[in-house]
Amino acid sequence: MQTINIGKLIKPHGLKGHITLLVDEKYIIDFKQVKMLMVEINKVLTPFFIEDISVRQGKAIVKFDSVHTEAGARELAQKTVAVRTNEVSLAEADEEEALLGYTLIEAQAGELGMISEVQKYPQHFIFQILYKGREVLLPAIEDFIEKIDDKERIVYYKAPEGLLDVYLKEESTGRED
Numbered sequence: 001m002q003t004i005n006i007g008k009l010i011k012p013h014g015l016k017g018h019i020t021l022l023v024d025e026k027y028i029i030d031f032k033q034v035k036m037l038m039v040e041i042n043k044v045l046t047p048f049f050i051e052d053i054s055v056r057q058g059k060a061i062v063k064f065d066s067v068h069t070e071a072g073a074r075e076l077a078q079k080t081v082a083v084r085t086n087e088v089s090l091a092e093a094d095e096e097e098a099l100l101g102y103t104l105i106e107a108q109a110g111e112l113g114m115i116s117e118v119q120k121y122p123q124h125f126i127f128q129i130l131y132k133g134r135e136v137l138l139p140a141i142e143d144f145i146e147k148i149d150d151k152e153r154i155v156y157y158k159a160p161e162g163l164l165d166v167y168l169k170e171e172s173t174g175r176e177d
Contacts (some may be wrong), residue, residue: 002101003032003038003045003082004113012073013061018052019073021060021081026097027088037062044083085153097125097149099155104129104138107146107158109168112136115155127155136167146159 006022021037023029031053038045038059052063085101097118104112104127117128118140125140136143138159147156 017067040080
């Protein structure tokens with residue numbers, strides 16, 4: 001399941017387990033369609049099912065079905081919240097940012113992984129991917145993007161010669177074969 005961080009639980013709201021969720025303004029989420037939020041606890045995303053939610057001006061008051069007290073809500077305060085990538089869209093998104101969460105398949109190397117971040121630079125955007133524990137940064141330039149499959153959420157990419165060598169080269173063993 002691919003997820004994206006959308007915001008943070010801030011503080012309890014009332015005495016019955018409600019908690020305030022601050023959602024990053026760049027995301028649009030139809031909370032009527034979202035059944036659970038993933039809360040990062042000890043670096044692990046833990047599902048919490050939504051019992052009730054009301055949204056006001058970029059903030060949401062959430063009641064999880066497993067949290068019934070102010071103390072329980074307080075335990076979740078300051079925790080990062082994620083949703084499945086298919087449950088979120090970007091507000092006034094640049095085309096490149098809309099590809100967040102898509103899988104990137106490179107013409108020679110094959111599947112590199114999910115686009116986990118899109119960084120904005122003055123010249124162009126950069127796709128960030130985690131490949132075999134290494135951060136891979138690829139320019140999000142139209143010349144390198146061969147095709148985008150929105151249904152399957154895949155970006156087909158052809159990196160310029162030599163660019164991926166830096167990232168994909170295996171650690172040297174110190175001996176020649």
